[in-house]
Amino acid sequence: MGNIEDIVDSLENKISKLLHRLELLKIANLKLNEELDISKQNCSSLNDEVLAWKEKYEALKMANTILGSDDNKRETKLKINALIRDIDHCIAQLSD
Helix, strand or coil, X not given: CHHHHHHHHHHHHHHHHHHHHHHHHHHHHHHHHHHHHHHHHHHHHHHHHHHHHHHHHHHHHHHHHHCCCCCXXXXXXXXXXXXXXXXXXXXXXXXX
């Protein structure tokens, strides 16, 4: 009978250790999920910042071209033409 009791005790100890390890892994998983969420937020804010800088760069390119720079003249003319078309479209909608 002692042999069976030893086996049961051993199983209880192993189950207890497994449950403890499971709890530790759950806690570690929660921490990792929190870190992942923080990293996603940081990534999103960095992407927003990159987009803002790209917009500023495009505005600066256009300003330089308008001021007489020969670089990007074609792009600026196309952008101005697009803006004129948008304005014409808005005027047409207002007159309807």
